[in-house]
Each structure stands twice: as structure tokens, then as C-alpha cells.
Amino acid sequence: MTTPRSILIVGASAAGLSTAEALRRLGYGGRLTLLDAEARLPYDRPPLSKQVLAGEWEPSRAQLRDVAKLEALDAELILGEPAVAFDAEARAVTDGSGRVRRADAVVIATGLAPARLPGQDGLSGVHVLRGMDDAVALRAHLAEGPRLVVVGEGVLGAEVAATARGLGLDVTLAGMGHTLLGEQVGAEVGGMLTRLHAERGVRLRLGAEVAGFVSDGGRVSGVRLTTGELLPAEAVVVAVGCRPATGWLEGSGLVLGDGVACDARCRAADGVYAVGDVASFWHEGLHRRLRLENRTNATEQAQVVAANLLGADRPYVPIPYFWTDQYDVKIQTHGLPSPEAELSVAEGDPSERRFAALYREGGRVTGVLGWNMAKQARLLRQSALA
Amino acid sequence: MKVVVDEDSCCGAGQCVLLAPEVFDQRDEDGIVVLLDSEPGEERHAAVREAAAVCPGAAIEVEEG
CATH class of the missing domain: 3.50.50.60 (FAD/NAD(P)-binding domain)
Known part of the structure; x- marks a missing residue:
């Protein structure tokens, strides 16, 4: 070329x-x-x-x-x-x-x-968070001190819940998964994250499906679950993927x-x-x-x-990496820490809230995760994944 | 070349260390970037530029010249 x-x-x-x-x-x-x-x-x-x-x-x-x-x-x-x-x-x-x-x-x-839920369009007080305008609008709304419901238990939903708790808000998180970030980091680490959010005062409704929004004069007033439970809210963030x-x-x-x-x-x-x-x-x-x-x-x-x-012939063969910061926890993953993999702690101790772990599938290391252990996780990536 | 890092923007990914281990390291306790060499030699310039380019926190500033 x-x-x-x-x-x-x-x-x-x-x-x-x-x-x-x-x-x-x-x-x-x-x-x-x-x-x-x-x-x-x-x-x-x-x-x-x-x-x-x-x-x-x-x-x-x-x-x-x-x-x-x-x-x-x-x-x-x-x-x-x-x-x-x-x-x-x-x-x-x-x-x-x-x-x-x-x-x-x-x-x-x-x-x-961002994916949207049926009924959210045109309803005041329901947010998505993808761009700067979204962030500025949500920040302004949160400054009013609303009760917040976050829909979605993935990375974005969990981060928004953590940030909102940091602002002192009343926060409920509802999601279809059984732990936070279950799809990204598996049930064990997901369970630890779920407990962390519960300790920090987030009300959790996991394994829960949203039936729809409840509104009053064009403004959201709550989220209805398929169980019939109503989660009252003046602000809702829909974080159900993109x-x-x-x-x-x-x-x-x-x-x-x-x-x-x-x-x-x-x-x-x-x-x-x-x-x-x-x-x-x-x-x-x-x-x-x-x-x-x-x-x-x-x-x-x-x-x-x-x-x-410019004429090179380079295949793209990355080791996938993502991080998330929630409260005082920094999680980093390298590779593909799939929910099916077997988890083993390689360094540190989960009970001390500082560890690095390996994910194995069929005996092969497929992912590395650090929980407040970024450097060690990177070193494990180099020794076990590279 | 002069390298400046912004610890507040650093997310501890360690991409810079993977690319230029003679110039960057990470703190043991939180993984935040440690600048080992703020004026790296010419043989390291390409790697440092790439590290700045791929830094997911945009935390590495390279001043050429």
C-alpha cells in the first residue's frame, strides 16, 4: 500500500x-x-x-x-x-x-x-453517563442531594454508586447480575466488591430486573422492579452497557x-x-x-x-487491561479474567484488602487481577501472561 | 528530552514501565508512577514517546528539545 x-x-x-x-x-x-x-x-x-x-x-x-x-x-x-x-x-x-x-x-x-431502558427517554431525572455533558448534568443533579438509584452492576454503575456515596447521597444499586462486576471479574472478586459497597452504605438489589420507571409530572420518582418493589429516587443513572x-x-x-x-x-x-x-x-x-x-x-x-x-503489517495482539477505582480500592486486571476461570491468590491477602490473583482456565493463566496491588499485578502480568 | 509525570492523573496501569523500564517504575504500595530518569538518553526517546502516547491517564508529559 x-x-x-x-x-x-x-x-x-x-x-x-x-x-x-x-x-x-x-x-x-x-x-x-x-x-x-x-x-x-x-x-x-x-x-x-x-x-x-x-x-x-x-x-x-x-x-x-x-x-x-x-x-x-x-x-x-x-x-x-x-x-x-x-x-x-x-x-x-x-x-x-x-x-x-x-x-x-x-x-x-x-x-x-449508551444503552437505554424503555421509558427513560424524555423522563427528567434519568441519566446516562457517557460524555462530558452527561457528567456535568449528573453532577449538577447530585448536588441537589437526591436519592439516587443506579441501574446496572457493571464497572460504570459501581463507580457511580461509589462516587455518589462519597458525596453522602442515599444510593441504591439494582442490577441483574448476582454480584457487582460479575461478568468482568467473576463471582469471587465480584462478591468482595459487593460486600465493600454494602459496607459503604449502598443498598443493593442484585439479581433484580427493572420493570419500569415511576414518574410524577414528567419527573422520575422511582424505579419499579419486577418483584413489585419500588425504589424511590429523584435521580436515576442507567448504566446497562453500551x-x-x-x-x-x-x-x-x-x-x-x-x-x-x-x-x-x-x-x-x-x-x-x-x-x-x-x-x-x-x-x-x-x-x-x-x-x-x-x-x-x-x-x-x-x-x-x-x-x-503507513504501510506496516502489524497484527494487534494486546493483553487487555482495565482498571476501576471505587472508594479507596483500585482494581486492575490484565488479560481476560473470565467468570469461568479459577481464581488463586498469588500475593497479599484478601482479608487485608490487598492482593494479587491469577485466573486459570484449563491450567493456563488467562488473567491477573490486583486489588490495591497495582505494581504486583503488573509484575504478574509480565511473568504469567506475556 | 525532559519527562514530567503527573501523579494525580496516574492510574497505575504500568504501561510506561512495560515500555521503558529504565525511565519509569511504580511505587510498591499503590502502583503510582515513579520517574527514574527525567532526562533520558536518546536511545530511550522512542520508547518514552510511546509510553506518553499510550498512558491511559495521560499522565506523562514529554518536552522535546
Whole structure:
């Protein structure tokens, strides 16, 4: 492949911006355009449920790069303009105002859209948390001291509950799983996290399904479970997962399944790549398709996409990694700590709330987890997973 | 090259240590970044730039020159 003379990156969050930066770092001197639906300078998402929601950080602190760094990138940054359609063969992106932009290569980095529950649209007081606007609106609402119900027992739901407890709010968390983060870290560590939240005063309704919202004059007043129980609330956060933001790619010619289907080089079609949460790629080491919704993936995959855009032939073979901070606990996982795996403590002691553990499947180590033991977990990753 | 780290933004992922162990380490107690060499030699520049690029907390600042 010859080096493209122009590259258009759709999505200017962590994955898109990192791709642009990596391209320049690798010496790309051609035309570079970043297009994003949001009218904000690129910002980081992990702080949204933690420092920003807690009010510890002003929104500007979550900005990924300062203006000088963005200018040094020598890219055209088009903000507040969503992509609405794509033609993969022509590599032509249509934006919200109907303008069509063509480039020699296109990178898809549109990330995720939060899943919603039936009945939440148009109901005041019900929030999702994906973007900065969501975080700012939720923070303002939480400052009023509402009773909060969080729906969803995954990473985001648990982080929001922890942050809200830190603000002194009355918090109930309802989720279909039987422990917090059961899908991400399995029942044992999930059980420990569940106990942690209970100790910190979160009312838990696990194994519970939401039947619907109860409202009063267009404002939410509670969440009804299928058991009939009513959880009163002036504020509700729906954190029931996300879907790849691929609506604009319908009819583009790309294969869409769970995100944009790519090969092991993150290539979706000739001159078309996908990066970050939206990209489903073939992992040559694990011999399976993966789509990773974590922050590290955004930047790591960007390095590979940038190199391949410039003619390299690098497969993307990451060791998946995510972290979550809840109260005074920092959990880090490397690899795939699946719920089916067998857990064994390798260092430290769970009763002292500081340990690192290995996940094994069929005798093979598939994941490493640190509970307030970040360095040790990383060392275990290097010895057991690399 | 001058390297600056922001401990408040560091999430303890250790990506930087994996890429440039001569320049970065982590504290034993909480995994937060420890800068071993704020002015690394030229042979380490590429690795340090990559570490800054992949840092999930955007906690590493590289001043070139």
C-alpha cells in the first residue's frame, strides 16, 4: 500500500486523537482531519464517573491535550459535526450538514452509545453517563442531594454508586447480575466488591430486573422492579452497557456485527480502519474476535492502526487491561479474567484488602487481577501472561 | 528530552514501565508512577514517546528539545 495523502479520522476521543498523534510521531506529513460530533475539545472519559462527577476536577482538567498540543498536531479539527453516512469503497464520509469528505484512508473511531431502558427517554431525572455533558448534568443533579438509584452492576454503575456515596447521597444499586462486576471479574472478586459497597452504605438489589420507571409530572420518582418493589429516587443513572456507535455505517459496505468487523491488522476494508471501543478485531494470539471497551485499548490500538496506515503489517495482539477505582480500592486486571476461570491468590491477602490473583482456565493463566496491588499485578502480568 | 509525570492523573496501569523500564517504575504500595530518569538518553526517546502516547491517564508529559 502506498502512503495515503489524506487521512480522515471520524471520532476525536482517546482512540481517534491517539491515532492522529501516532501518525505524526511516525512521520506522516500528509493531510489529517479529525471529525467529531461533540463540540468540545477532546477529553478523557474515565474521570467522568470519578473525579469529574465527584466535583474534584473541573471539566477542563479532563481535556486530553491542551490547545498548543492540538495545534502542533497540524490537523484540521472539526468539532460539533456528526458523521451520518459512509461509503467504504469511495472512502467518503457525509456529515450532519450534508457535506461529503473524501480521503485516501478513513479511520473509524466513533466509540459507543449508551444503552437505554424503555421509558427513560424524555423522563427528567434519568441519566446516562457517557460524555462530558452527561457528567456535568449528573453532577449538577447530585448536588441537589437526591436519592439516587443506579441501574446496572457493571464497572460504570459501581463507580457511580461509589462516587455518589462519597458525596453522602442515599444510593441504591439494582442490577441483574448476582454480584457487582460479575461478568468482568467473576463471582469471587465480584462478591468482595459487593460486600465493600454494602459496607459503604449502598443498598443493593442484585439479581433484580427493572420493570419500569415511576414518574410524577414528567419527573422520575422511582424505579419499579419486577418483584413489585419500588425504589424511590429523584435521580436515576442507567448504566446497562453500551452499543458500538455504528448507526452511521449502515449501508456503508462494511461488515457490522458487534461493532466494525476488522481483520487482525484492524483493517475493515481497503483503506478503512477501526480503532477503540467500536472496533471488533481478530486477535491472533487468542484465536478469537475481540472488541474491548477500555481506555488502554484506545491508545494501544491507535499505535497499531497508525503504523499499518503507513504501510506496516502489524497484527494487534494486546493483553487487555482495565482498571476501576471505587472508594479507596483500585482494581486492575490484565488479560481476560473470565467468570469461568479459577481464581488463586498469588500475593497479599484478601482479608487485608490487598492482593494479587491469577485466573486459570484449563491450567493456563488467562488473567491477573490486583486489588490495591497495582505494581504486583503488573509484575504478574509480565511473568504469567506475556 | 525532559519527562514530567503527573501523579494525580496516574492510574497505575504500568504501561510506561512495560515500555521503558529504565525511565519509569511504580511505587510498591499503590502502583503510582515513579520517574527514574527525567532526562533520558536518546536511545530511550522512542520508547518514552510511546509510553506518553499510550498512558491511559495521560499522565506523562514529554518536552522535546
